[in-house]
Amino acid sequence: MDNLFLYVIAFLIFPGFLFTSSFGLIVSWIDRKVSALIQWRVGPPFFQPFYDLLKLWHKELIIPATAKKNGFILAPLLGISSVTLLATILGIINLNPEYQFIGDIIVILYLMIIPPLSIVWGGFTSGNPFGALGASREIKLMMGYELPFILAIVTVFFKVGSISLGEIIQYQHVHGVMLNLPSMIVAFIVSILCLQAKLAQVPFDISEAECEIMEGPFIEYSGPLLAVYKLMQSMLQVVFPWFLISIFWGGTSFQGWGILWAVLKYIFIITLVILIKNTNPRIRIDQAVKFFWGWVTLVALIAMILMFMGY
Amino acid sequence: MNLLILFYIPAITAAITLLLSRRIKYLQEIISFAGSLVFLNYALRAFSLRDQFLKISWFNISFIDFSLDFRLYHFSKFLLIFLGLFTLLTVLYSAGYFRQRKISRFYFPFISLTLSSATAIVLANNFFVLLVAWELVTLLLFFLIAMGEGKPAAMAAGKAFAILGFTDVALLLAVIALPIAYNTWIITDLKILVGNPLSVAIYVLMFTAAIAKAGAIPLHSWIPPAAVHGPLPAVAFLPASLDKLLGVYLFARITLDVFEFPIDSGLNMMIMIIGGATILGGVLMQIMQSELKSLLSYCAITQVGYILLGIGSGHPIGIAGGIFHMLNHAIYKSCLFFSVGAVEDRTKTTQLDKLGGLATSMPVTFMACAVAALSVSGIPPFNGFVSKWMIYQSLVDGRSISSMLFLVIAMFGSALTLASFLKLLYGTFLGQHQPSEKSADPAIQFNANRDATWTMRIPMITLALLCIIFGLFASYPIKQFIAPVIGLETAGITASISIGTALWNPTLATTLIIIGLLIGFLVYYFSRFKVREVETLFIGGEKFDLENEKLFASKFFEFIERTKILGGFVREGGKGIFDIYNISSDLGLIGVNVLKKLHDGILSTYLSWCIIGLGVLCFILMVM
Amino acid sequence: MPNLSTKWLKKSPWIYHVGTGGCNNCDIEILDCLTPRFDVERFGIKLVVSPRHADVLLVSGPVSYHIKSRLQEVYRQVPKPCVVACLGACACSMGIFKDAYSVAGPVDKVIKEIDPNAIFVYVPGCPPKPETMIMGLVKALQKI
Amino acid sequence: MRSIIPIGPFHPLQDEPENFLLTVEGETVVDIDVNLGYIHKGxxxxxxxxxxxxxxxxxxxxxxxxxxxxxxxxxxxxxxxxxxxxxxxxxxxxxxxxxxxxxxxxxxxxxxxxxxxxxxxxxxxxxxxxxxxxxxxxxxxxxxxxxxxxxxxxxxxxxxxxxxxxxxxxxxxxxxxxxxxxxxxxxxxxxxxxxxxxxxxxxxxxxxxxxxxxxxxxxxxxxxxxxxxxxxxxxxxxxxxxxxxxxxxxxxxxxxxxxxxxxxxxxxxxxxxxxxxxxxxxxxxxxxxxxxxxxxxxxxxxxxxxxxxxxxxxxxxxxxxxxxxxxxxxxxxxxxxxxxxxxxxxxxxxxxxxxxERMISAKDIRSNHLWSQKDLIEISSQKTIKIASELGIEPDLPILKKYLLR
Missing domain, CATH: 1.10.645.10 (Cytochrome-c3 Hydrogenase, chain B)
Known part of the structure; x- marks a missing residue:
């Protein structure tokens, strides 16, 4: 029971909800600010994401009569809970690599599917054809990026010989970070591209393309539920790069200078994402799937072959 | 307890129901239900019994001993429970499903007979008994499928019988070869070290029979037509659950118990290649389907691939995962077929594009279908996730480039499965309501304003609950059912898969998610949002007829068809070019044509053939 | 207790733009407000694409009969509280199209038909310059 | 299996109200219809x-x-x-x-x-x-x-x-x-x-x-x-x-x-x-x-x-x-x-x-009959057929047919 209480604390406060969400909001400010600077604008003030969220929280909630009401309300809550769980697992293992369990990455990979799934669910239950169209695009995109992403992650599994995140982090403590190896750099590039799609950033924001299908799955969401989705998306911006850092870049440590180093690694990845986002147009869904199943998978296979050759 | 009572109960039930007419409503149903309930009761009692043997001597022909040998041990124990459970639920479901439809009076007796012969397979300790019961199940499958409507059902039944019969002949050959080569066909006495060609041949023949029953590529093609045209409860009963259990049972039994393989036999590789091909081929066909039953039937094929991958990995966790997946698959696939049947019962169609928006009117069916669909896609915390996870883990432990590729295929197949089931859920239950006026044909009545009857709801709810329970408390079925089968100590396997001991604990994670959801709901409830329901959707401000706005689920993945290689594969697959039935019938046709040419009616031609045949025979007899 | 919602609304007004028959001039000046020179994101203003997300309904142009019911529908779709900003001379008072046969009336009249308590802000000009618009919005936020 | 995706009248693609009805199969557009007239001001x-x-x-x-x-x-x-x-x-x-x-x-x-x-x-x-x-x-x-x-x-x-x-x-x-x-x-x-x-x-x-x-x-x-x-x-x-x-x-x-x-x-x-x-x-x-x-x-x-x-x-x-x-x-x-x-x-x-956004109404003064779009297309296609027969070639009415069939 004591243990459960600690887990609940972890879930709600430190690596879980409170930490990830506030960090995520800061990151979404960084995102908007850097984008604005690239576009020669000033950008929003620091607390803008918080203001947006608080405002949405106090707005009216509109539920269309044709929507499947329970699913419509449940979808964003399920999404944010799973992201919180993801953050909790990642955080606990990063804090204490010994605290692992075999095969936890599989759990993490599957938990990573739930946030897109909740978006899809929201789009489908809203009853709006644009929502359904956006959701169907999200499914297709998911089909696209899963293959190379799994290939890239599996490359790490086989280098380390384990599917436990803690062991991968410990391996990197002993043998140096994964990114020292050429094969891992290739795999890392692949996973950055998949990260772009997982975060639904341009050029892969196809599911919520605002000028085509008007934010797709989110079109019917308003007020608090929209706030939950926005929060979920900014939490994803923390969790997914954190996962990549953990398996490719030696994880994060929360002691002394480790914090700074961890933040720097994180900012590097997120800056890369923002740069890609701001220098590309959105591509079509079939182009995206072809891109992922074609070139990216090829590159991921090259990474795998390099890994088996020992590089 | 006498083991034979387990055959007698369903056999007696079958005999009684066979005598009854369909005219007295629900009588056959009630008796069949009572019979399977009693069977389930005995199966549960048998679970706590010690392992035991039973031998009923019959007659001997020279060295072949035609006695009836039975053996009760862990594998059969837990299979018996699920055989009973599935029969019970199927009978209950059939009672609702055939309330307004006509069905042959042989349907319920045959279901009970199937249970009886399946019990014989499970309990057999003798390949002779197993073979007879195996043939019986095939025959009953043929009859049950043929009870569907019209000629297509007969064709589908014929196809199923052709493929399964062909593979049963393979099993027959293997079983005949056993006493000749090894002097016995008692399973526990056999320990065959695979090495010489004969043992390999025997194994391959048995393996063929097993995977044909389970429905792995390339012997899968009987499942889709049977699923589409057969009576739905029978489909949920046999191809979706029982045949999988039996096929995988035979496969696991011969692979684990009877045959011993040298380490570098390459057999694992063969099994895993078949498994990988089954996953990829099945899932690619699956996402293209626009008919609910054929989508589910292809999914039934796909999931066999996971089982083969798990068992083929040779790793204890993989084997445990494979067997657990077999069980899970039977559970959620029956649940899916049942919910599709409920939809069909209400709407009289299973075409994805003619359905839509049923979630509000059929909430129970929707929930059951959603749970089973998420479970089959391997979403935590449902049961499909646990077994898939165990399979993945065994693949990672393989640590070769091939097992890595199989891991990728398995995980990718899982993502595609999710995609196809989201399509199913959207097309059937979410999305827009299908207009009722459009059915000009009075026979097609849209009666979807209420949920299925309770006899149909209870099986669905039971199976959906099993999906959740086996996911949340996965350690229980693994400890109780699976671990003894592969001979691992209970403590050993739980330590090595670490379910329930380490941080990841499905129960804990689910608790956390539920706490999150609860907090969300509390906040939602107490902050007293102004909630307003509006009539209209925002579709650009114009008022439209929502019926035209429906996005058709069948076209979700049409872009795959437009790609060159993959699209070509999918198109050709859809036409049945990879169907071994078609291929062999084409080859047969060629053979017939050749024979036709030889068969020209001239006496001298026949005579010359006779002489040539004699010469060949002489040559063989003299020289060999 | 002060109304929290308006407090945060001032910090992040999200705008939904409804063209109701203007001459395009106001519309492109609204877009201009987003661009580097004026950059209204400094004030947390964001152009959204669905009225469900909006706080401020930016209406430009006189309301023609054809678009009238659609405008009212969009107003119903917006979660309250919300502000209606009438942009340009046409939206404020129909401007040069006062005598036209197919114009239903200025924006405030049309909206008040369905919600008499709606809050309005008027930004006159033909077209109003982006600076004027920003000032109008700032005033609008003070008003609520 | 066609469905219709509307673009507009209020759509971020255009600042002005207009309406396109895209008839789609999956995501492929097979037909398009344009509805204008939202901002007709006279x-x-x-x-x-x-x-x-x-x-x-x-x-x-x-x-x-x-x-x-x-x-x-x-x-x-x-x-x-x-x-x-x-x-x-x-x-x-x-x-x-x-x-x-x-x-x-x-x-x-x-x-x-x-x-x-x-x-x-x-x-x-x-x-x-x-x-x-x-x-x-x-x-x-x-x-x-x-x-x-x-x-x-x-x-x-x-x-x-x-x-x-x-x-x-x-x-x-x-x-x-x-x-x-x-x-x-x-x-x-x-x-x-x-x-x-x-x-x-x-x-x-x-x-x-x-x-x-x-x-x-x-x-x-x-x-x-x-x-x-x-x-x-x-x-x-x-x-x-x-x-x-x-x-x-x-x-x-x-x-x-x-x-x-x-x-x-x-x-x-x-x-x-x-x-x-x-x-x-x-x-x-x-x-x-x-x-x-x-x-x-x-x-x-x-x-x-x-x-x-x-x-x-x-x-x-x-x-x-x-x-x-x-x-x-x-x-x-x-x-x-x-x-x-x-x-x-x-x-x-x-x-x-x-x-x-211009509006044209065609009125037959003699019968005081207001011609609809379909009537006008009918007249136009008849004229096309007439001219074509005068020139001795096949009349080509691919797009007009679409409207005539409605």
Missing amino acids: IELLAQQKTYDQVVFLVERICGICSITHTVCFCNAVEDLLKIEIPERAKYIRTILGEIERIHSHLLWMGLAGHFIGYNTVFMWTWKYREPILDMMEILTGNRQSCGMLKVGGVRRDLDNQKLSQLLKTLDELEPKIKMLADAVQDDPVLKARLENVGTLTRKDAIDYCVVGPTARASGVNIDVRRDDPYAAYPYLDWDVIVLNQGDVYAKFLVRVLETLESIKILRQAVQKIPAGDFQLQIREVPPGEGIGRYEAPRGEDIHYVRSNGTNFPERLKVRAPSYINIPSFYASCINQQVADVTITLAAVDPCYSCT
Whole structure:
């Protein structure tokens, strides 16, 4: 029971909800600010994401009569809970690599599917054809990026010989970070591209393309539920790069200078994402799937072959 | 307890129901239900019994001993429970499903007979008994499928019988070869070290029979037509659950118990290649389907691939995962077929594009279908996730480039499965309501304003609950059912898969998610949002007829068809070019044509053939 | 207790733009407000694409009969509280199209038909310059 | 298994209300229907109630982006009616204003096109480049758009020569940026993948649908009113008509980028060559008669028709804006495209609905019968069949059939 209480604390406060969400909001400010600077604008003030969220929280909630009401309300809550769980697992293992369990990455990979799934669910239950169209695009995109992403992650599994995140982090403590190896750099590039799609950033924001299908799955969401989705998306911006850092870049440590180093690694990845986002147009869904199943998978296979050759 | 009572109960039930007419409503149903309930009761009692043997001597022909040998041990124990459970639920479901439809009076007796012969397979300790019961199940499958409507059902039944019969002949050959080569066909006495060609041949023949029953590529093609045209409860009963259990049972039994393989036999590789091909081929066909039953039937094929991958990995966790997946698959696939049947019962169609928006009117069916669909896609915390996870883990432990590729295929197949089931859920239950006026044909009545009857709801709810329970408390079925089968100590396997001991604990994670959801709901409830329901959707401000706005689920993945290689594969697959039935019938046709040419009616031609045949025979007899 | 919602609304007004028959001039000046020179994101203003997300309904142009019911529908779709900003001379008072046969009336009249308590802000000009618009919005936020 | 995806009336793709009904199979568009008329304001009728001087201000508000276009076009029409030649300086001033408008309109479109395909950086950058042009407009005329500079018989106000030299400086700063943009567009592989072979309008289709402006020139149709039927100061200046052959969105993008460079060239020459002197004529009265004005707007050829009955008010003003002609070509360019491609294709002709919203009602005076669209199409197709039979060829009614079947 004591243990459960600690887990609940972890879930709600430190690596879980409170930490990830506030960090995520800061990151979404960084995102908007850097984008604005690239576009020669000033950008929003620091607390803008918080203001947006608080405002949405106090707005009216509109539920269309044709929507499947329970699913419509449940979808964003399920999404944010799973992201919180993801953050909790990642955080606990990063804090204490010994605290692992075999095969936890599989759990993490599957938990990573739930946030897109909740978006899809929201789009489908809203009853709006644009929502359904956006959701169907999200499914297709998911089909696209899963293959190379799994290939890239599996490359790490086989280098380390384990599917436990803690062991991968410990391996990197002993043998140096994964990114020292050429094969891992290739795999890392692949996973950055998949990260772009997982975060639904341009050029892969196809599911919520605002000028085509008007934010797709989110079109019917308003007020608090929209706030939950926005929060979920900014939490994803923390969790997914954190996962990549953990398996490719030696994880994060929360002691002394480790914090700074961890933040720097994180900012590097997120800056890369923002740069890609701001220098590309959105591509079509079939182009995206072809891109992922074609070139990216090829590159991921090259990474795998390099890994088996020992590089 | 006498083991034979387990055959007698369903056999007696079958005999009684066979005598009854369909005219007295629900009588056959009630008796069949009572019979399977009693069977389930005995199966549960048998679970706590010690392992035991039973031998009923019959007659001997020279060295072949035609006695009836039975053996009760862990594998059969837990299979018996699920055989009973599935029969019970199927009978209950059939009672609702055939309330307004006509069905042959042989349907319920045959279901009970199937249970009886399946019990014989499970309990057999003798390949002779197993073979007879195996043939019986095939025959009953043929009859049950043929009870569907019209000629297509007969064709589908014929196809199923052709493929399964062909593979049963393979099993027959293997079983005949056993006493000749090894002097016995008692399973526990056999320990065959695979090495010489004969043992390999025997194994391959048995393996063929097993995977044909389970429905792995390339012997899968009987499942889709049977699923589409057969009576739905029978489909949920046999191809979706029982045949999988039996096929995988035979496969696991011969692979684990009877045959011993040298380490570098390459057999694992063969099994895993078949498994990988089954996953990829099945899932690619699956996402293209626009008919609910054929989508589910292809999914039934796909999931066999996971089982083969798990068992083929040779790793204890993989084997445990494979067997657990077999069980899970039977559970959620029956649940899916049942919910599709409920939809069909209400709407009289299973075409994805003619359905839509049923979630509000059929909430129970929707929930059951959603749970089973998420479970089959391997979403935590449902049961499909646990077994898939165990399979993945065994693949990672393989640590070769091939097992890595199989891991990728398995995980990718899982993502595609999710995609196809989201399509199913959207097309059937979410999305827009299908207009009722459009059915000009009075026979097609849209009666979807209420949920299925309770006899149909209870099986669905039971199976959906099993999906959740086996996911949340996965350690229980693994400890109780699976671990003894592969001979691992209970403590050993739980330590090595670490379910329930380490941080990841499905129960804990689910608790956390539920706490999150609860907090969300509390906040939602107490902050007293102004909630307003509006009539209209925002579709650009114009008022439209929502019926035209429906996005058709069948076209979700049409872009795959437009790609060159993959699209070509999918198109050709859809036409049945990879169907071994078609291929062999084409080859047969060629053979017939050749024979036709030889068969020209001239006496001298026949005579010359006779002489040539004699010469060949002489040559063989003299020289060999 | 002060109304929290308006407090945060001032910090992040999200705008939904409804063209109701203007001459395009106001519309492109609204877009201009987003661009580097004026950059209204400094004030947390964001152009959204669905009225469900909006706080401020930016209406430009006189309301023609054809678009009238659609405008009212969009107003119903917006979660309250919300502000209606009438942009340009046409939206404020129909401007040069006062005598036209197919114009239903200025924006405030049309909206008040369905919600008499709606809050309005008027930004006159033909077209109003982006600076004027920003000032109008700032005033609008003070008003609520 | 077809479903309909509506675009509009309120859709972020267009600032103005309009409605496209895309009939899709999956995500492939198999049919498209265009519904306009949301912002019909009755400008033509209003014009009949205003004097010629007032009408100039009214037509300026047909469209905000093409404010110079419509005013110059109207003035051309009235001057055609009056049969007068305006002073040289006024011609040059009209050219300068027109070309400034062209630059700002093309930059606006490029930015929006970037926005539509999710490339917000392009949107922000081009609109940043556009600002100095609007500033120049403000410096020269006093307002960023809708400047009220035009007048029948010349221009209302003179331009200050000193301010014109400032224009040159702005152009010098703008030109390298536009060139950079042109290079960036040609180099970016992702942009190319997204725009090339998208929404292709073949040369035959372009001619069949009578498209005008950059839409036609991107499809290899070499038309430009500035050269074909010169007005203002264009005959005195040296410039090229940009014609490309691909006909896809990418070609339309390039045509507009290159045309912007041509406009800069025209502006430079115009500022250097502008003569001193009078800038307007006093018009005393308008005789009865009719006149037609043509003008090459940023979107294509604009036509105004004016009929006078000798009073102070025009008896009839007919406006035919370029978008009106370009919009039907969607039927040729959007079919069998993906939804994502169709949205950019719809935007690629740079449609302007406030220009387009004219209403025509056809009434049979004898029977007092109001003809519907279907009746008119029926009459039109019968006429086509008649002409075809006279010429002895098969009548070709592919698109009309679609409407007749309804």
